[in-house]
Amino acid sequence: MYVHLKDRQYYEDLYDHHTVEDARRNIIYYDKFYSDFESKLPKDDTIDRPGNAILLNVFYMQVIGDELLARYESRDQYIHECMARDEAKDAQIANARLAEEPYCRHCNKQGLRITDKSLIHRKEGSNYNDPEEVLFMLHCPHCDKTSAFWEDGTAWGVKPDLCPKCNTEMKHKTSRSKQAIIITYTCPSCQHSYKDKMGMSEKKEEPDPDYDKDRIHYTLLDKEFRDKLFEIRRGLKQMADFGKEWKEREDNKNVYDAIKKLKKPKIAEITPLLQPTLEKAGYCELSLDKPVIGKDVFVGFNCLDTKSGRDDYDSKKILEKLIKKNLENTNWRLMSEGISYRLGYLNGRLRAYEREEDLKQLVLKSKKLVKPKINGTESDSGLRSEHSV
Numbered sequence: 001m002y003v004h005l006k007d008r009q010y011y012e013d014l015y016d017h018h019t020v021e022d023a024r025r026n027i028i029y030y031d032k033f034y035s036d037f038e039s040k041l042p043k044d045d046t047i048d049r050p051g052n053a054i055l056l057n058v059f060y061m062q063v064i065g066d067e068l069l070a071r072y073e074s075r076d077q078y079i080h081e082c083m084a085r086d087e088a089k090d091a092q093i094a095n096a097r098l099a100e101e102p103y104c105r106h107c108n109k110q111g112l113r114i115t116d117k118s119l120i121h122r123k124e125g126s127n128y129n130d131p132e133e134v135l136f137m138l139h140c141p142h143c144d145k146t147s148a149f150w151e152d153g154t155a156w157g158v159k160p161d162l163c164p165k166c167n168t169e170m171k172h173k174t175s176r177s178k179q180a181i182i183i184t185y186t187c188p189s190c191q192h193s194y195k196d197k198m199g200m201s202e203k204k205e206e207p208d209p210d211y212d213k214d215r216i217h218y219t220l221l222d223k224e225f226r227d228k229l230f231e232i233r234r235g236l237k238q239m240a241d242f243g244k245e246w247k248e249r250e251d252n253k254n255v256y257d258a259i260k261k262l263k264k265p266k267i268a269e270i271t272p273l274l275q276p277t278l279e280k281a282g283y284c285e286l287s288l289d290k291p292v293i294g295k296d297v298f299v300g301f302n303c304l305d306t307k308s309g310r311d312d313y314d315s316k317k318i319l320e321k322l323i324k325k326n327l328e329n330t331n332w333r334l335m336s337e338g339i340s341y342r343l344g345y346l347n348g349r350l351r352a353y354e355r356e357e358d359l360k361q362l363v364l365k366s367k368k369l370v371k372p373k374i375n376g377t378e379s380d381s382g383l384r385s386e387h388s389v
Helices: 008-039 050-095 211-218 223-251 253-261 267-280 312-327 356-365
Strands: 113-120 133-139 146-150 171-176 180-186 193-199 283-288 297-305 332-334 340-342 345-352
Touching: 008 050, 008 211, 050 113, 050 223, 223 253, 253 356, 267 283, 267 297, 267 312, 297 312, 312 332, 312 340, 312 345
Parallel strands: none
Antiparallel strands: 113 133, 133 146, 171 180, 180 193, 283 297, 297 345, 332 345, 340 345
């Protein structure tokens, strides 16, 4: 019975072989770029100048370095998945049973003996990812011939070889030698014949004197080289992130200028900021609760409505409007739950925004945000994403 699962070393060798072959193909492009770049340098310039080294590192990572790191990082997972897949194939074969006892396709008798089980695609031209099915090979003790059946009992239909001249089914005869298997096809109708020859001798692979050295290098077993690649990747990513951030800030300069202009009053400054306006509108004894400080800062507040005849709805809405207006140019906002009212006693909560991303959102919602100018005219957009085109 064919066994799919092999020792882990088999999968490691196969994976590393592909890594080395891919790297050898790709390093050719880098070597050519390096040579061309060096040959075009001015006389007063050197290949190891920091600016030149960065450019070479960028090209190296693009053509080979990133792929080496990716294969290094996914090596164990890939090997594990391959072994699990092959183990599942063996389990599928081992657990396969014929749905019913078949009849020999040649003498129509039962009592056939299973000689082999294998996984193959039932349909011709199946995709590699299509599920394979178990095919049983059975030997008939009565006529000494072999039949093949799928697990569900369906006989395996072998597509006949047809004569290219008269379309009659060809007959074939096989002969073997130490060097080859020769199959002779003959048409019983027009006598047309031809031969297929399959070589039996194994072609010896030439030894690869550089493979062991390249394997250590390209599979990143060389720790010094591996650490260098990781360091280059981190550095290039930081440069790319910095460039994106700088571009995003340039594109949205109006937003960041507005953030700088936001007032950021301390908790102790909230009462003097709000009290004069509130007292003019008939609210007194404004006081703040003890702040709740976590990821954000929340401060409860309360006051009394002294204006006679003002109902609870108007009292809440007027107070809400006054607080929002007074805090508009600051990083403080009235919480969304609004203000509660009971017999002239009003209370609510304020929230302070401190993180830059939160401040961006405050600024974007502000009606006073100056739109960025593009080609001398105001743009319709406020904040532009770093991914925008």
